[in-house]
Amino acid sequence: MKFVLFYLPTVGTKAQFEKGMAGINNQNYQNMLRQISAQVRAADEMGFYAVAFTEHHFHIEGFEASNNPLLLDLYMAMQTKYIKVTQLANVLTFQNPIRLAEDIAMIDHMTRGRIIVGIARGYQKRWADTLGQLYHVGATLSDKSEMDIRNRRIFEEHYRIMIKAWTEDTFRYEGEWWKIPPDDVDFNHEAVRKYGRGIDERGKVVEIGIAPKPYQKPYPPIWQPFSFSEETFRFCGREGIVPFMLNTDETAIRNLMTAYYDEAAKVGRQYSWGQNIGIFRDVLVAKTDEEAHQWASIGNGFVWPMWFGGLGFDEALRRQGESGSLRCQYPELVERGFEYVGSPDTVNRYIEDLVKKFNPEYLLMWQYPGLVPHEEQMRSLELFATEVMPNWMD
Template identity: 45%
Template sequence: MKFHLFMLPTVGRPQELQRGLAGLRDDLYQRTLTEIEEQARFADELGYYSLGFTEHHFHIEGFELSTNPIMLDAFVALRTNRIKVGQLATVLPAHHPLLVAEDIAILDQMTKGRMYVGFARGYQSRWVNTLGQPSGLGATASDKSDQDVRNRAAFEEAWHIIKLAWTEDTFSYDGQFWKVPPPDTTWDMPATQKWGRGADADGTLREIGIVPKPFQKPYPPVYAPFTFSATTARFWAREGGTPVVLADDVEFCKTLFQVYLEEAQGAGRDLKLGQGIAMGATLCLGETEKQAAKMREDFDWLFQSWFVPFGFPPGLVFQGTPEQVTGQIKQLHDALPFEELFLWINTGLFDHQVMMRQLELFATKVMPHFGPEAP
C-alpha cells in the first residue's frame, strides 16, 4: 500500500491562533517552514510515498497557510531525496490553466518526475471569488446552483486545456471560458516560420505550445481531493485520475468505489474494485491512548473552529496507539480494497516533537503490516 502525507500547515498551536491574526506573524511562519522541512526530511527517511500541500489564500487567521502548493513542493523537493511531492490540490477555476500547466511541468522537470498533481474546484468564497474574477468564476458549494454548474464546467475545461498543453507540441482550444490562442492574434515572427510552429504564413496565430513539457510521460499522476460526489468520481474515472475519498461512511464509500469502477471500465480502463481510487483520513496516533486523545482534542478544536462553518464533514479519523490504528486501517481495508491512503497530518497545530514521533510510530509500527512501500 502507498502511504501519502497530506500536510495542511497551521501556523500556530491553538493558544497562539486564539490570540488573533496568527497568519500575519513572521515568527510563526518561519517556525512552520522549519517544521515542514524537518518533518519532510524525516518522512523521506522513514519511507512515506509522498507529501502534498493544499491551496488556500488570505488566511490571516493562521489556518491552512498554504498559499502556493507548487512552491512548497519545490521547497520540500530540494531538501529531500526520495519522497514524492504534490498538490492536494491546485484549484483550477482560480487560475489560468496554461500557467498551471507550465508551473507543474517545470516542477516535474526540476524533480525529474518526483511528483504528482492534484486538482480541485474550490469551496472557500473569500479567495476563490476574489481570484476567479477574470473568468467570472466563484467558489462551489456542490449544490447544483448556477454558480456550481459554471464552476464545474470551468474546472473540466481547464483540465482539458492542461492535458492538451502537456501532451501536444502545439494545440488550439475553443472553449466557453478560454480561447487558445485568442482569435485574430498576430504573430509575424520569422523565427517561428523557420524553427517553430503554430502561425500561418500571413502571421495569424493558430496554435500555441508550452515548454517545457512534463518530465513524466504523458504527465504526472493526477489526484482529485476530496471527492464526495458520483459526478466527480465518474469524471476522473473517464480521465484516468485518482479521487481521494475523505469520508467515514463505509457504505457511501463502497457506492463511490463501485461508481468509479463501472465508469472506468466503460471508458476502457482495465481496473478492479479499489484500483484507481484512494482513501484519506486524519491521523491522531500516539504511544498511548491518552496522547492520541489529546491530539484528537486539538484536531476537533481546529475542525469546529474552521471547517464546520464551511459545511465540511469531519471525515474519517484514525485515532489511538499503533496497534489500534493498525486495526482500524485493516478493518477499513477489509471493507474497501484501496491501494493508497492519504494521511492528514496536523503540522503546526501539534507540537513539533509530537508530530515527529507520530511519523515515526506510523512508519515503524503500522506501515509494516501493509506490505513494502510501492515502487
C-alpha cells in the same frame, strides 16, 4: 497501500491562534516551514510515498496558510531524495490553465518526475469568489446550483487545456471561455518559421505550445480531493484520476467507489477493488491511546469544529439516511471513524478494517504542525513508519 502525508499547513500554536491573526505572524510562518521541512525529510528517509499541500488564500487566522502548494512542493523536493510531492489541490477554476500547465511541467523536471498533480474546484467563498471575478464564478458546494454548474464547466475546460498543453507540441483550443490562440495575433517572425511552428503564411499565430513538456510521459499522475459528489467520481473514472474521499459512512464510500469503477469500465479501464482510490483520515500515533487522543484533540479536534465543520465538511461524516444538521466535535470525529488516532496497535486495527472493506491504494494522513508540538509529530511519524506502515505497504 501507499501512505501520503497531508499538510494544510497550520501556522501557530493553539495559544497563538486564540490571540488572533496568527497567520500573519512572520515567526509563526518560519516555524511552520522549519518544522514541516524536518518532518518531510524524516518521512523521506522512512519511506512515506508522498507529501501533499493544499491551495487556499487569505488565511490570516492561520488555519491553512498554503497559498501556492507548488512552491511548497518544490521547497520540500529540494530537501529530499525520494518522496513524491503533490498538491491537494490546485484549484483549476480560478487559475490560468496555461500558466499552471507550464509551472507543473517545470517542477516535474526540477524534481525529475517526483510530482503528482492535484486538481479541485474550490469551495471556500471568501477567496474563491474574490479570485473568480475574471470568469464570474465562485465557490461550489456540489449542490447543482447555477454557480455549481458554471464552476464545473470552467474546471473541466481548464483541465482540457492543460492536457492539450502537456500532450501536443502545439495546439489550438476553442471553448466556452478560452480561444487559444486568439484571432489575428501577428507574430511574423523568421525564427518561428525556421525553428518552431504555429504561424500561417500571413504571419498570424494559429497554434501555441508550452516548453518544457512534462518530464513524466504523457504527464504526471493526477489526483482529485475531496468531493462527496458522484458526478466528480464518474469524471475521475473516465479520466483515470485518483479521487480522495473524506466519507466515513461505509455505504457512501461503497457507492462512490462503485460509480468510479462503473465509469472507468465504460472507457476500457479495469481496476481491482480499491485500486486508484484514496481515503483521507486524521492520523496520529503515540505510545498509548490516551496520549494520542490528547494531542489529536488540539489538532483536528480544534481545527475541524472551528473551521472545517462550518464549511460543509461535516457532510462527509453523515451516515446513510441520517437527517438533520451536524456539528461534529472531536468525540463525534472519533465515533464516526475519521480519527485513526491511538497506539500503534490501535491504528493497525483501524487500517486492517479499512483494508478488509475497501482496500484503498492510498491513505492520506492529516498532519498538524504547530498545533501538535513538533516533537510529538516527529514521534508519531516514527511510530507509524516502524510499527504500522510495514504491515500494509505494497
